[in-house]
Amino acid sequence: MAQAFDGLHWWRDLELAEYLVPATLEEALEMLARYGGRARVVAGGTDVVPALRRREYEVEALVDITRLPGLDQIEQEGETIHIGALVTHAQAAASALLRERAGLLARGCGAVGSPQIRNVGTLAGNLVSGQPAADASIPLLALGAEVTVVSAQGQRRLPLGEFFLDLGRTALDPGREILTRISFPALGPGQGGNFQRLAKRKALTLPMLVCAVKVALDPSRRVIREAAVALGPVAPVPWRERHCEEFLRGAPVTIETIGRAAELAAEHSDPRDSLLRGSRRYRQEMVKVLVRRALEQACAQAGCAVE
Numbered sequence: 001m002a003q004a005f006d007g008l009h010w011w012r013d014l015e016l017a018e019y020l021v022p023a024t025l026e027e028a029l030e031m032l033a034r035y036g037g038r039a040r041v042v043a044g045g046t047d048v049v050p051a052l053r054r055r056e057y058e059v060e061a062l063v064d065i066t067r068l069p070g071l072d073q074i075e076q077e078g079e080t081i082h083i084g085a086l087v088t089h090a091q092a093a094a095s096a097l098l099r100e101r102a103g104l105l106a107r108g109c110g111a112v113g114s115p116q117i118r119n120v121g122t123l124a125g126n127l128v129s130g131q132p133a134a135d136a137s138i139p140l141l142a143l144g145a146e147v148t149v150v151s152a153q154g155q156r157r158l159p160l161g162e163f164f165l166d167l168g169r170t171a172l173d174p175g176r177e178i179l180t181r182i183s184f185p186a187l188g189p190g191q192g193g194n195f196q197r198l199a200k201r202k203a204l205t206l207p208m209l210v211c212a213v214k215v216a217l218d219p220s221r222r223v224i225r226e227a228a229v230a231l232g233p234v235a236p237v238p239w240r241e242r243h244c245e246e247f248l249r250g251a252p253v254t255i256e257t258i259g260r261a262a263e264l265a266a267e268h269s270d271p272r273d274s275l276l277r278g279s280r281r282y283r284q285e286m287v288k289v290l291v292r293r294a295l296e297q298a299c300a301q302a303g304c305a306v307e
């Protein structure tokens with residue numbers, strides 16, 4: 001049974017007509033449909049509430065999905081890991097399954113904000129906010145994740161490569177659709193991943209750069225079969241550095257290979273000059289450093305130390 005939170009008044013400051021708390025996914029979709037695009041989902045609220053206070057969105061109601069059943073689990077099905085829409089960064093950072101089979105994601109989630117933010121902020125909210133350096137989005141992009149999105153019209157699955165459209169804008173219609181699940185292949189034998197973050201402090205700080213990589217070696221363990229290199233913020237969206245990835249495909253695992261790949265990533269990334277995050281030139285240099293470190297660690301995890 002849905003509830004309206006009439007007893008709580010904090011949301012009235014946001015000039016909302018209603019704060020709705022559906023008990024089922026169907027109810028939540030009906031509520032969104034009823035508002036015809038003028039309502040928005042809230043999960044942890046760590047992005048949406050500040051954005052409403054800054055008047056970035058025009059919405060009449062919030063649909064709080066935190067009571068929906070079955071969306072707070074991290075599960076393995078065969079070699080695929082599924083993460084429900086209500087899984088928080090704290091849950092992901094502490095998950096034994098993610099630490100073992102997708103360590104880059106556990107580390108990314110562990111780097112988000114502060115314990116308070118990690119305890120309520122969700123990975124799904126991190127994706128839907130569409131920020132280019134989000135600490136869960138970058139490793140999920142490197143892991144080749146896809147999302148399941150539902151609306152009153154049905155369900156669709158989208159690879160993250162098609163999900164991020166522009167700064168703060170994704171392929172999800174925020175007034176009509178709900179992201180229910182994030183799925184990606186677990187790292188297996190001969191594969192490795194790594195997450196690197198450059199920031200001024202260790203907590204509660206915007207990253208100057210985030211980098212996540214995944215590599216798969218061939219059976220000899222001396223040649224890279226596939227690599228994914230994700231970076232942010234070096235473009236308006238979380239970014240896969242394809243030049244670097246193409247160069248790595250079929251290349252031997254050597255210091256020279258890793259060094260050239262890191263240079264390519266720096267040449268083709270486009271960070272802005274930013275007072276908060278540092279100059280473009282500095283960050284391009286640091287892309288080189290982070291990509292090199294991440295690839296070395298990922299190759300070592302996959303079974304080949306870089307020499």
Ligand SMILES: Cc1cc2nc3c(=O)[nH]c(=O)nc-3n(C[C@H](O)[C@H](O)[C@H](O)COP(=O)(O)OP(=O)(O)OC[C@H]3O[C@@H](n4cnc5c(N)ncnc54)[C@H](O)[C@@H]3O)c2cc1C
Pocket residue numbers: 040041042043044045046047048049050065085111112113114117120121122123124125126127128129133134135136172174177178179180204205206207
């Ligand atoms: C102090 C502070 C520090 C922060 N530090 C970091 C940081 O270091 N790194 C980082 O990456 N982020 C950081 N953030 C941003 C934020 O915490 C994360 O992006 C968080 O993961 C958002 O999740 P949420 O559940 O709070 O989303 P919400 O705020 O509830 O929602 C965010 C957006 O996603 C939509 N949404 C949420 N869930 C769904 C869903 N299932 N389906 C459809 N739409 C949905 C909402 O409508 C809204 O548009 C910080 C925020 C704060 C306030």
